[in-house]
Amino acid sequence: MSQARFASCIPLPIEQKNLVNVIEKARDWALMHGVAMRDKKHFNKDVIQVAPFVLLPSPFPRTEFEKAVELQPILNELMHKVAHNDEFLELTLQNALQVDEFTKSLYDIWVKVRNEGITQSVNLGLFRSDYLMHNEEQNKIKQVEFNTVASSFGAITSYLPTMSRYILRQLGHPDLIKNMPENKALSGLCSGITDAYDLFGVPCAVVLFVVEEVSYNICDQRFHEFEIAEKRPDIMIHRKTLNEIFEETILNDKKQLILDGLPVAVVYYRSGYEPAQYPSQREWDARLRVERSTAIKCPSIHYQLAGTKKVQQALAGPGVLEKFMGSGATTNRVRDIFTGLYSLDFDENGERAVEMGLKDAERFVLKPQREGGGNNVYGADIREALQRMRHSRERAAYILMERIVPPLVPGYVIRPGATVPPPVVDLVSELGIFGVIIGTKEKVYHNRQVGHMLRTKLADANEGGVAAGLGALDSPYLV
Ligand code: ADP
Ligand code: MG
Numbered sequence: 002m003s004q005a006r007f008a009s010c011i012p013l014p015i016e017q018k019n020l021v022n023v024i025e026k027a028r029d030w031a032l033m034h035g036v037a038m039r040d041k042k043h044f045n046k047d048v049i050q051v052a053p054f055v056l057l058p059s060p061f062p063r064t065e066f067e068k069a070v071e072l073q074p075i076l077n078e079l080m081h082k083v084a085h086n087d088e089f090l091e092l093t094l095q096n097a098l099q100v101d102e103f104t105k106s107l108y109d110i111w112v113k114v115r116n117e118g119i120t121q122s123v124n125l126g127l128f129r130s131d132y133l134m135h136n137e138e139q140n141k142i143k144q145v146e147f148n149t150v151a152s153s154f155g156a157i158t159s160y161l162p163t164m165s166r167y168i169l170r171q172l173g174h175p176d177l178i179k180n181m182p183e184n185k186a187l188s189g190l191c192s193g194i195t196d197a198y199d200l201f202g203v204p205c206a207v208v209l210f211v212v213e214e215v216s217y218n219i220c221d222q223r224f225h226e227f228e229i230a231e232k233r234p235d236i237m238i239h240r241k242t243l244n245e246i247f248e249e250t251i252l253n254d255k256k257q258l259i260l261d262g263l264p265v266a267v268v269y270y271r272s273g274y275e276p277a278q279y280p281s282q283r284e285w286d287a288r289l290r291v292e293r294s295t296a297i298k299c300p301s302i303h304y305q306l307a308g309t310k311k312v313q314q315a316l317a318g319p320g321v322l323e324k325f326m327g328s329g330a331t332t333n334r335v336r337d338i339f340t341g342l343y344s345l346d347f348d349e350n351g352e353r354a355v356e357m358g359l360k361d362a363e364r365f366v367l368k369p370q371r372e373g374g375g376n377n378v379y380g381a382d383i384r385e386a387l388q389r390m391r392h393s394r395e396r397a398a399y400i401l402m403e404r405i406v407p408p409l410v411p412g413y414v415i416r417p418g419a420t421v422p423p424p425v426v427d428l429v430s431e432l433g434i435f436g437v438i439i440g441t442k443e444k445v446y447h448n449r450q451v452g453h454m455l456r457t458k459l460a461d462a463n464e465g466g467v468a469a470g471l472g473a474l475d476s477p478y479l480v
């Protein structure tokens with residue numbers, strides 16, 4: 002398949018001496034502004050190193066960028082409605098639940114807290130909708146997925162455009178800076194947390210971040226904390242693992258989640274989205290305790306369920322969007338960002354999808370109900386996986402998605418530790434738009450788009466997770 006190409010924002014390559022010089026400036030800028038992560042291989046809590054980043058901002062069509070920005074509040078509301086439609090969630094997930102233990106555990110908590118009676122009807126969503134441009138459709142954006150839990154890189158990428166502007170000036174192109182959109186993702190996401198805190202309305206209540214045993218992506222979590230501490234010195238933030246929450250919190254008779262004697266107003270999950278983060282029953286018990294409590298959860302468990310790939314696939318089915326949004330121009334705009342999404346359930350449609358995947362594996366991506374990157378199946382492995390699962394119920398835990406083929410962009414990827422300047426390579430970019438929603442089933446209090454992130458990877462890599470070491474942080478240069 003031949004891929005279209007975009008030109009870089011300035012002519013490449015950059016002359017060698019100039020390149021060495023400007024990379025050094027960029028690396029130091031990045032490190033000193035927290036565009037950084039902890040090293041997985043040689044972990045040391047006191048050491049951070051630059052996160053992989055792209056030296057120059059990557060071109061992105063202005064119309065497509067603006068479309069994604071405009072659609073965000075619409076998608077926020079759609080997902081909010083989906084999360085509050087018990088019947089739809091049950092119907093959509095029922096087959097996957099029989100074979101996917103992790104999703105089942107989340108779902109069982111949801112059913113349990115529903116049956117006991119919801120103690121906190123307000124939900125907080127800090128969402129991120131991800132897009133790739135699709136070559137075959139005039140480089141229009143297509144949705145890769147919609148993240149409802151632990152959507153990351155809002156903080157680090159808020160600083161990145163400032164670095165790109167600095168670099169463009171250093172390279173003698175100050176005139177280009179006007180093409181880089183403002184990014185206020187960090188303050189926007191934090192305003193979601195503080196707005197939810199104010200709705201909780203209990204003086205002295207605290208905010209709880211649920212974190213991993215080791216946070217490699219520490220800058221992208223601490224910046225939220227620092228931002229809130231600066232703007233709202235009245236709010237105390239704690240960081241706890243699920244295991245620590247099990248040990249250190251209780252529910253009082255008012256179902257408040259109590260930590261160190263104080264009620265928790267908002268629980269913000271930066272962990273808890275993948276099976277490895279629940280190594281024992283204690284973590285599941287902690288999750289249940291939080292869900293039972295009056296704390297406002299980001300996300301509450303039905304938001305997390307609404308963010309599954311299975312739900313994404315179901316929403317693309319005939320008439321489904323109309324059920325949530327009615328018919329009209331807005332619904333058509335949303336449908337337009339969907340690409341082919343196919344169920345692998347044990348029925349006629351599922352059989353057809355299996356056939357398609359076997360025949361044309363390269364045209365698809367096979368996805369399980371997982372988050373965090375590195376879980377999908379590509380190319381010839383799809384054929385193998387489908388052959389293996391063909392007569393097994395296991396396949397219902399996957400969806401088949403049309404493969405999006407984005408245009409190529411040339412650029413320099415700067416990686417931690419590299420000593421020689423990198424060559425110009427072909428890259429592809431994935432745009433993420435952040436959204437905040439706060440509301441109950443009946444009433445939405447806040448709903449806004451708050452910023453963006455761009456993640457760029459080598460054109461021939463299947464996935465581009467930055468935390469996984471494959472992708473690089475980037476900023477859009479609108480063309
Ligand atoms: P996760 O929740 O694990 O991030 P994603 O659906 O975002 O799952 O898939 C991970 C990565 O795989 C994406 O960031 C993208 O690089 C690639 N990918 C996913 N779906 C597609 C697709 N339909 N076409 C091309 N690449 C895809
Ligand atoms: Mg995801």
Ligand code: MG
Pocket residue numbers: 131146374
């Ligand atoms: Mg993703």
